[in-house]
Amino acid sequence: MKAHLTRRYYFPASHRLHRDELSEAENREVYGKCNNPHGHGHNYALEVTVSGPVDGSTGMVCNLAELDAFAHNKVISTFDHANLNCLPAFRDKVPSTENLCVEIFDRFQKGFTSAKVEKIRIEETSKNSFEYAG
Numbered sequence: 296m297k298a299h300l301t302r303r304y305y306f307p308a309s310h311r312l313h314r315d316e317l318s319e320a321e322n323r324e325v326y327g328k329c330n331n332p333h334g335h336g337h338n339y340a341l342e343v344t345v346s347g348p349v350d351g352s353t354g355m356v357c358n359l360a361e362l363d364a365f366a367h368n369k370v371i372s373t374f375d376h377a378n379l380n381c382l383p384a385f386r387d388k389v390p391s392t393e394n395l396c397v398e399i400f401d402r403f404q405k406g407f408t409s410a411k412v413e414k415i416r417i418e419e420t421s422k423n424s425f426e427y428a429g
């Protein structure tokens with residue numbers, strides 16, 4: 296018997312969508328206001344979905360405390376109140392929320408072994424959300 300579990304976390308961070316190889320005008324054309332030189336912030340809502348067999352004795356897919364500990368120590372601690380452009384993960388990659396989903400999915404998939412990591416979903420604003428499932 297397999298079930299899915301989705302857990303939600305919140306963290307604020309800032310970013311600027313910009314590529315050095317483009318001209319100023321091209322960057323504005325591609326990224327619009329998101330290319331503002333001083334960046335801008337979001338209150339990101341991160342959802343991680345994991346799956347697995349429901350344990351016969353605990354009745355759970357995985358231990359929520361373990362999931363929370365991993366999320367806080369290996370993911371949130373990196374991105375919380377950060378300027379995403381300054382992080383090594385985005386040295387050569389635009390810190391779009393699409394790419395943030397990929398980065399966070401990879402961290403969970405490599406490091407969290409108590410359940411299968413199915414999907415990362417990030418709400419950037421009330422209008423935008425992004426998903427990545429590998």
Ligand code: NI
Nearest residue numbers: 310329335337
């Ligand atoms: Ni933005």
